[in-house]
Amino acid sequence: MNNGSEKNQLPMIQATSCIFDVETGGLEPQHPTIQIAALIFDDATREIVDEIEVKIKFDVNACDPKALKMNHYDAGVWHDEAIGYLTAREMLHKFFVKHQRYELISKKTGDPYKMVRLIAHNVPFDISRLRALWGDDFTPFCWWYGLDTLQLALWVFARTPASKQPKNFQVRTLCEFFGIDTTGAHDALVDCRLTLELLKRLSPLAMGPL
Numbered sequence: 001m002n003n004g005s006e007k008n009q010l011p012m013i014q015a016t017s018c019i020f021d022v023e024t025g026g027l028e029p030q031h032p033t034i035q036i037a038a039l040i041f042d043d044a045t046r047e048i049v050d051e052i053e054v055k056i057k058f059d060v061n062a063c064d065p066k067a068l069k070m071n072h073y074d075a076g077v078w079h080d081e082a083i084g085y086l087t088a089r090e091m092l093h094k095f096f097v098k099h100q101r102y103e104l105i106s107k108k109t110g111d112p113y114k115m116v117r118l119i120a121h122n123v124p125f126d127i128s129r130l131r132a133l134w135g136d137d138f139t140p141f142c143w144w145y146g147l148d149t150l151q152l153a154l155w156v157f158a159r160t161p162a163s164k165q166p167k168n169f170q171v172r173t174l175c176e177f178f179g180i181d182t183t184g185a186h187d188a189l190v191d192c193r194l195t196l197e198l199l200k201r202l203s204p205l206a207m208g209p210l
Contacts, residue, residue, distance in 0.1 A: 025063025
């Protein structure tokens with residue numbers, strides 16, 4: 001019987017995960033981070049729930065010009081849209097806190113707590129850059145359990161060595177291999193969306209033993 005009590009019930013919190021991407025002014029540690037993006041998707045439907053993208057102020061002279069060209073750097077756009085590291089961290093922190101759904105258990109207290117579960121293509125590179133924004137402070141995302149679509153792709157194609165293989169395992173190459181439109185690749189938010197599409201293709205292929 002409907003007595004109206006449903007109005008007072010809290011909405012069900014769906015399980016979500018976060019794909020993120022970091023663009024840099026080069027591959028070396030001294031090259032600055034220039035852009036970070038993240039998207040939250042529903043684990044069940046794989047539909048995008050929320051997105052964020054921030055451009056970060058940086059010293060152009062500290063970058064590899066080839067990297068800036070590949071990452072679609074536009075001085076005018078960065079002048080109008082780029083923000084400082086502290087502001088970028090504040091914006092990203094609020095975004096992650098809003099979407100904390102992944103439950104973990106504290107080793108110290110045994111109590112449950114919630115974090116954001118991260119996914120990226122080549123997790124070690126991107127996650128080190130993202131975590132650097134927080135320094136020694138506690139992060140709202142679970143950086144030590146990051147899931148990696150690069151490793152997933154390596155696993156999938158290792159299971160079928162006799163089949164056609166991609167020429168490399170970069171996210172753009174893999175997306176092209178699966179017929180995914182890669183227009184705008186190497187922009188952080190575009191790459192997040194491409195990684196989600198790649199995850200949709202790879203997940204069904206990863207079933208079964210190596």
